[in-house]
Amino acid sequence: MSIEMNTKTPVFSANTIEFRDVSFHINDILARVIISSISLAVPQNETLVLLGRSGSGKTTFLKLINGMLLPSSGQVLVQGRPTSVWDPIHLRRGIGYVIQDAGLFPHFTVAQNVALVPNLERWEPARISARVDEMLQLVGLDPREFSHRRPRELSGGQRQRVGVARALAADPPILLMDEPFGALDPVTRAELQREFSALARRLGKTIVFVTHDLREALLLASRIVLLQSGRIVASAPPQDFLRLDHSEVRAFTASLTPLPGAFA
Amino acid sequence: MSPWAFFSEHRAEILSATLDHMALVVIAMLIAILIGVPLGMFIVQRPALRTIALGIASIFQTIPSLALFGFLIPIPFIGGIGKRTAIVALVLYALLPILRNTYVGLTGIDPVVLEAAEAMGMTRGQILFRVRFPLALAVILAGIRTATIITIGVATIAAAIGAGGLGTFIFRGVALVSDALILAGAIPAALLALLADFLLGLLEHKLKVS
Numbered sequence: 001m002s003i004e005m006n007t008k009t010p011v012f013s014a015n016t017i018e019f020r021d022v023s024f025h026i027n028d029i030l031a032r033v034i035i036s037s038i039s040l041a042v043p044q045n046e047t048l049v050l051l052g053r054s055g056s057g058k059t060t061f062l063k064l065i066n067g068m069l070l071p072s073s074g075q076v077l078v079q080g081r082p083t084s085v086w087d088p089i090h091l092r093r094g095i096g097y098v099i100q101d102a103g104l105f106p107h108f109t110v111a112q113n114v115a116l117v118p119n120l121e122r123w124e125p126a127r128i129s130a131r132v133d134e135m136l137q138l139v140g141l142d143p144r145e146f147s148h149r150r151p152r153e154l155s156g157g158q159r160q161r162v163g164v165a166r167a168l169a170a171d172p173p174i175l176l177m178d179e180p181f182g183a184l185d186p187v188t189r190a191e192l193q194r195e196f197s198a199l200a201r202r203l204g205k206t207i208v209f210v211t212h213d214l215r216e217a218l219l220l221a222s223r224i225v226l227l228q229s230g231r232i233v234a235s236a237p238p239q240d241f242l243r244l245d246h247s248e249v250r251a252f253t254a255s256l257t258p259l260p261g262a263f264a
Numbered sequence: 265m266s267p268w269a270f271f272s273e274h275r276a277e278i279l280s281a282t283l284d285h286m287a288l289v290v291i292a293m294l295i296a297i298l299i300g301v302p303l304g305m306f307i308v309q310r311p312a313l314r315t316i317a318l319g320i321a322s323i324f325q326t327i328p329s330l331a332l333f334g335f336l337i338p339i340p341f342i343g344g345i346g347k348r349t350a351i352v353a354l355v356l357y358a359l360l361p362i363l364r365n366t367y368v369g370l371t372g373i374d375p376v377v378l379e380a381a382e383a384m385g386m387t388r389g390q391i392l393f394r395v396r397f398p399l400a401l402a403v404i405l406a407g408i409r410t411a412t413i414i415t416i417g418v419a420t421i422a423a424a425i426g427a428g429g430l431g432t433f434i435f436r437g438v439a440l441v442s443d444a445l446i447l448a449g450a451i452p453a454a455l456l457a458l459l460a461d462f463l464l465g466l467l468e469h470k471l472k473v474s
Binding site for chain 1: 374376377379380381382383384385386387390395398399
């Protein structure tokens with residue numbers, strides 16, 4: 001894990017991502033509100049962790065950033081431009097995306113999966129293969145051993161490493177992660193969390209990370225934002241987060257402490 | 265006369281009828297694939313068209329095959345007596361399994377994979393050709409396999425409208441009450457169906473991505 005990422009000179013304002021009074025509701029008869037008037041700025045190089053229960057609007061929040069969803073009202077700005085103005089394909093090629101279960105292409109080898117965006121961007125083949133090796137080493141997989149495997153021949157943890165390598169391959173300035181370690185066993189999860197936290201510090205990316213695991217949020221975040229029913233109810237750096245006085249914060253804090261009487 | 269004596273005496277005729285039969289099936293299948301697969305790809309993201317296309321293909325399937333051959337005879341350009349009409353009817357029969365499997369294959373992809381593809385910045389066309397299509401190939405092929413076997417069977421009825429093939433023996437055998445003649449048509453047709461099933465099954469297995 002000795003390779004340095006090439007850091008691009010920023011061509012945009014201090015805020016890589018900015019939500020301006022954003023609401024999102026589903027256009028059905030019920031018109032359910034998923035995100036409710038959120039305003040939030042994510043400066044460059046921040047690792048923002050969105051914490052919340054299932055159904056709190058975390059995944060929708062991510063999809064509003066890469067234009068897979070457009071706000072019902074308000075604006076989401078990425079590098080100073082509203083997502084409604086961006087060409088969605090161009091926008092997404094500059095945003096890495098890692099999801100639970102990795103979403104690797106089962107008909108591609110590991111190398112082909114990692115090479116996906118560089119291929120779409122028509123890089124030179126030699127540059128692509130060098131980049132694939134570099135990325136696999138970065139996430140702790142030996143290219144000689146793993147390049148030619150198929151996703152089904154990998155463990156869950158290895159698949160998720162490939163997912164991270166794929167997201168980083170074209171060196172996007174932004175990385176979105178949707179409970180990337182959620183489906184892993186606790187031991188593998190802790191391992192990947194530790195490695196990723198070290199990686200994130202070195203990468204110099206703007207990262208938005210979604211989780212329902214407070215422990216994970218405390219480990220990875222430079223700032224934790226707590227979502228409840230589509231609203232931001234708390235926002236603080238991890239060292240201050242546990243001291244916040246809010247019922248939902250207390251609910252999450254309670255999840256950290258073992259049940260009374262357990263292991264007695 | 266025993267069937268075996270009949271077979272050896274008429275093996276040249278049986279062989280040529282088998283080749284005729286194969287030609288009918290291969291031509292009909294190629295046309296059905298060329299229509300069914302692209303049409304299936306086209307209707308994936310068009311729900312209104314999907315209902316219409318699958319509906320029409322299902323209607324053809326419900327018409328008894330002998331009746332379908334009969335219906336086509338008076339239709340100008342595609343109708344009449346002979347191979348051309350037979351091929352049109354066989355194509356209409358083969359279309360449904362191919363179309364339906366293409367559609368089912370393309371829409372049955374793991375949503376996580378499709379979400380990742382979209383989020384990585386693939387265009388709709390790239391997702392269709394580089395993700396959906398390769399992952400659906402085994403299912404599409406299963407449809408082609410089903411259609412081929414149906415077509416080999418239905419093609420025997422094409423002899424009723426003068427298209428030739430192994431059905432010629434069967435119809436003659438029925439008319440003359442000759443088991444040997446019927447078997448001379450039925451056995452090669454059954455063997456063809458088994459062979460096609462086996463070979464396409466092998467191919468399907470090779471293309472399956474788990």
